[in-house]
Amino acid sequence: MDVVLSGLGDALNWLNVLYVILGVSLGIVVGCIPGLSGPIAIAMVIPLTYFMPTVGAIGFLVGINKGGCFGGSISAILLNTPGAPEAAATCFDGYPLAKQGKGLKAMKVALISSVFGDFFSTCLVILLAGSVAKYALKMGPAELLSVLILAMMLIAALESENFFNGVISAALGILIACIGMEPVAGLPRFDFGLYQLESGLPIATLGVGLLAVAEIVRQCTACDNKECQFEDMLSVDYKDPKNDLSFRELISLVPTLIRSALVGSGIGACPGLGSTVACFLSYGIAEKAAKPGDKFRHGELKGVCAPETANNAVVGAALIPLFTLGIPGSVAASLLVGAFIVHGITPGPLMFEEHGRTVYGVYGSMILGNIATLLLGLISIRVFVKVLDIPKEVLFPVILFICLMGAYAMESDPFSVYVMAAFGFVGYMMRVARFSIVTFIIGFVLGKSFEISLQQTLLTFNGDMSVMFTSPIALFFNLCTIVFVCWNTWSAIKKFKASRRSVETA
Amino acid sequence: MYRTHIISSLASILFGILLIAWIIPTQTPEWPGYGMPASLLPNILAWIIIVSASINLIKTIITGYGKGQPSPLSFKMFLHLLAFTAVLAAAMPLMSMFGYFIGSAIVLAACCLLCGERKPVRLVIVAAATIVVIWAALWKGLGVMLPGM
Structure with missing residues (x-):
């Protein structure tokens, strides 16, 4: 108990509080910039932490990650530009809400969801780290494959307007994910002799091109030769009652919050899946669980709540395997390994015995980080929303330039900018031909992991795929897939019957 | 919009054929003799694109889907x-x-x-x-x- 109290006392030290606040502030600012994200900022500032006390250093880095995760949602909602890859799904409903003049409301929901998801997974880390890690360790390739099959089924069901366009979009997304090293021999595939393609295409560049560039160009192509006539959008009035988040609306989000926090925590505890998978999976589940009257893709608060809760839940949960087994669950967690080692701590089961006080100090910093995200978030959304008052002829070129520099900054290679421009063109053409960009991006995110898990399962079990039904965890996810397919088919039949009935009545 | 659907379906079919006939054979490494060949998943995806786009094309021609709607791209x-x-x-x-x-x-x-x-x-x-x-x-x-x- 003494260790716990001294650790929490370390966390509440004024210098540590300052570091956490600084980290969260930096994270929010960096998260807002398309192309830059929490992990990039962590990588950049790790050298600075050499001069900080251990708890302060880890609190500072964890604060950046928490702030970065929330910051990504700000540009996703206001500019349709995901500041970080894990905020891509937030665009689907956040931006339509901003277009309806409810940008502030969407950001309030994003903030509440982010803080809830983060707090939920932080509590999980503190209370259940050991037992959850035991199950996470049992997630082999077959189990990961079954999770990905479930996610793939969710993708296929996302496109409701034209099913075959959805299938083509998802197939194209997976095909683009095939660019890079193939998983068996590690030889380049679809590289066309370009060394930049050998490591595949980064999701952030692709997302910025498909979502932000394509959307800005779409609005600008409606210009005549003299002056642009932009869509009447993105006006936010603080006093407008439609930007108030009522208690009733908050209560209606509770099931989505809890479900998404569980999804995010589960995904975060499994090394290798990451927050991008979590946010899309959570969005897919929320969309499929939608009640009549929910307007997903047209400005639904649950569509902002689900991905934001899930991707923030990953932040804390990714530390479960790191603290208990020494296995990082995400890119940010793997960067934290470096920071721990710099301060003479090796993450793993022995950390609790050898550096118990520091561990509880880090736990305290994580809770402090949540409070800082909430307070700084409330201040920052009021500042950032001012962006919307800027004339679009000024705002759009600036966003395009930020996207351009963000794409370059990711790899310090002009090739990323060409990729962004090319996908801006592709995204525009896909919108014109009514192909789903959402399914394309999800296909891309899951494609690589799917192929790797499939290959690993085939190689590990000598081509015997029966393990998919003998492993209890894989069997659980496969049963979930079967239940989901049956539910989806049943709801499609129900919808078809209802539409036929309405036609007959008319 | 009808013409857009026809053109996008034809472009998808053409892209699928291009993948199978040229891109996949020239841009995927040889099978090392174990695991899944590197060309298997792209080949499956190419066929999915061709079949889905063909169904879309036939559906558009038969039902006249998108007729009367203005073209979204001038x-x-x-x-x-x-x-x-x-x-x-x-x-x-x-x-x-x-x-x-x-x-x-x-x-x-x-x-x-x-x-x-x-x-x-x-x-x-x-x-x-x-x-x-x-x-x-x-x-x-x-x-x-x-x-x-």
């Missing part, structure tokens, strides 16, 4: 799109040729014009302020490499 809009793409693609060569500040100024000015900015003073202020803020934030603040620096 020739002028397509030219505008090409201009945007060209400016974004030319940004890096311009910055490496003229340096970050001059190259960025040209790119931002072109973007402002394409976005409909017609006030020269505002255009200059926006371009200059953006370039300096990005330089200060990324290069000076975060130590991120900038093109042409």
